[in-house]
Amino acid sequence: MAALHGRTALVTGAARGIGLAIGERLAQAGAHLVVHDRDAAAAEQALAQLHGAGLSASPLIADLAEPAAPARMREVLEAEGHLPDILVLCASVETRETWDKLSEDAMAAQTEINLHATVRLIQAFLPGMVARGFGRIIAIGSVQEARPNPTHFYYAATKAAQTNMILNLARTLRAPDVTCNIIQPGAILTDRNRAVLTDPAYESIVLGRIPLARLGSARDCAGVALLLCSEEGAYINGAEIAVDGGLRL
Structure with a gap:
């Protein structure tokens, strides 16, 4: 796998879970990782882990629920010399509510982070990628897009809408060496x-739906992200890549 030396990767929601696993893998390949999160303490813990492994990383604390946050993030990163070549949209809000219990607050929060922040981050960082002639945008979608649970009525809809936006970009952007793709995790054991997922009764139901008969880990998503960011993945554009053990089937 070709190294990512000289590249900068901004991963949102990177203090834990899938975001941290992807960020760590990109940093291992030589990229400088910008660890975004709204939780400063969690970001510092992640940075300690990354620095302890000899990886290049810096923090970026911002609340994506604030409309002005992405523009401020761009200003900070430009001042630091860390404008991203790679943008991984991992931060999201997931509220488990059925259609009949869905609250206004839950709809607003999931819309703001899963959709509005996606647009604002793309507007903040995609023009620079196009101007520099290299860019990778990866959205972390969900198996819920293909097999929505009743408890994820609105979350699944926001993830499907986010994927539609990324595919729209992939088709219409037409910028050489700027790609837009989606990774769709399944039942991944994160915090x-x-x-x-560790409730015995529910776990049994989930495992019964997964052909590989096991839950996934955050690291299962990291190799796919590295491929999409590398030279070997440069001709992959507009792909929806499921990392779900076959749960979508």
Whole structure:
């Protein structure tokens, strides 16, 4: 796999889970990792882990629920000399509510982060990628797009809409060496869903739907992200890549 030396990767929601796993893998390949999160303490813990492994990384604390946050993030990174060549859209809000219990607050939060922040981040960082002649945008979607659970009624819809935006860019951008793709994780054992997925009764149901008969780990998503960012993945554009053990089938 070709190294990413000289590249900068901004991964949103990178203090833990899939974001951290992807960020760590890109840093291992030589990229400078910008660890974005709204939780400063968690970001510092992630940075300690990364620096302890000899990897290049810096923090970027911002709340994507604030409309002006992406523009401020760009200003900070430009001042630091860390404008990203790679943007991984991992930060999201996932509220488990059925259609009949769906609250206004849940709809607003998921819309703001999963959709509005996606647009603002693309507007902040994609023009620079196009101007420099290299860019990778990766959105972290969800198996919920293909097989939405009733408890993820609105979350699944926002992820499907996010994927539509990324595919629109992939088709219409027409910028050489700037690609836009989606990774769609399945049942991945992260802090956010650990309590649900380790409940014996629910775990049994989930495993029964997965052909590989095991839960995934955050690291299962990292290799795909590295491929999409590398020279070997330069001709992959507009792909929806499931990392779900076959759960979508």
